[in-house]
Amino acid sequence: MTAAETGAAPLVVVHPDPAVLSEAAAARLLTRLLDAQSVRTPVHAVLTGGTVGIKTLAAVAASPLRAAVDWSGVHLWWGDERFLPDGDPDRNETQARAALVDALVADAGLPADHVHGMPAPGAVVDGTTVQTPEQAAAAYAADLARFAPASVEEGVPAVPEFDVLLLGMGPDGHVASLFPGHAGLAARGATIGVHGSPKPPPERVSLTFDALHRAREVWVVAAGAEKAAQAAAALAGGPVTEVPAAGARGTERTLWLLDAAAAALAA
Numbered sequence: 001m002t003a004a005e006t007g008a009a010p011l012v013v014v015h016p017d018p019a020v021l022s023e024a025a026a027a028r029l030l031t032r033l034l035d036a037q038s039v040r041t042p043v044h045a046v047l048t049g050g051t052v053g054i055k056t057l058a059a060v061a062a063s064p065l066r067a068a069v070d071w072s073g074v075h076l077w078w079g080d081e082r083f084l085p086d087g088d089p090d091r092n093e094t095q096a097r098a099a100l101v102d103a104l105v106a107d108a109g110l111p112a113d114h115v116h117g118m119p120a121p122g123a124v125v126d127g128t129t130v131q132t133p134e135q136a137a138a139a140y141a142a143d144l145a146r147f148a149p150a151s152v153e154e155g156v157p158a159v160p161e162f163d164v165l166l167l168g169m170g171p172d173g174h175v176a177s178l179f180p181g182h183a184g185l186a187a188r189g190a191t192i193g194v195h196g197s198p199k200p201p202p203e204r205v206s207l208t209f210d211a212l213h214r215a216r217e218v219w220v221v222a223a224g225a226e227k228a229a230q231a232a233a234a235l236a237g238g239p240v241t242e243v244p245a246a247g248a249r250g251t252e253r254t255l256w257l258l259d260a261a262a263a264a265l266a267a
């Protein structure tokens with residue numbers, strides 16, 4: 001089975017513009033966390049970088065509904081990270097912290113140790129200094145494994161069954177840091193170190209498709225005419241080697257949340 005045939009077929013929701021898209025995605029994310037908390041705790045959410053991803057977090061921060069979530073029972077993860085020093089403004093974590101995460105820790109009861117950022121260069125993890133994307137990826141895989149179900153099938157990576165996993169999509173069709181033509185598209189295990197990213201910075205850390213596919217719900221959020229061709233190609237089924245977003249699938253639901261410009265070429 002190919003990545004594009006794994007999991008739930010995509011459902012597309014189109015919003016008129018990026019502002020409404022971000023507000024709607026934020027409302028949907030809060031509702032998803034609430035619904036998940038009604039059946040289990042803790043719940044696990046995977047955040048994304050990118051334009052709409054960060055705007056969505058800012059909309060969560062501004063929403064009165066965020067008080068309805070029990071943040072003490074939420075774990076936050078990232079789908080990918082730029083391998084840059086801690087606090088660098090181009091890190092997805094830095095942007096997410098500024099938009100939402102730091103405020104949740106400061107005043108909404110989100111425990112600081114529930115914020116699972118991908119290790120930056122120079123971070124010390126279990127006594128070892130992280131110097132390469134591969135070392136960061138291995139450390140992140142170990143953290144993910146702490147929250148995996150007690151038993152997983154052979155070949156399935158030890159990661160939580162994420163309740164919701166957000167992904168932005170680049171104009172080249174990349175999701176997380178899984179880029180067209182890169183060997184990482186076929187990587188096994190939970191995480192990979194990435195070199196030679198066509199979008200700066202060149203070094204990154206990413207979840208693999210195997211890990212993304214452990215999410216109950218995968219949501220691709222994208223806006224703008226420059227995303228339209230790859231959105232249409234992904235929704236038409238790939239191939240994943242050329243359009244990685246085609247492989248973004250959740251076990252229970254795959255949602256594409258687009259603005260009208262990004263959806264313009266989709267059938």
Ligand SMILES: O=C1O[C@H](COP(=O)(O)O)[C@@H](O)[C@H](O)[C@H]1O
Nearest residue numbers: 048049050051052168169170176
């Ligand atoms: O580099 C990245 O880019 C994508 C998409 O970003 P956008 O600004 O074109 O929306 C993002 O999803 C990914 O997390 C990030 O590392």
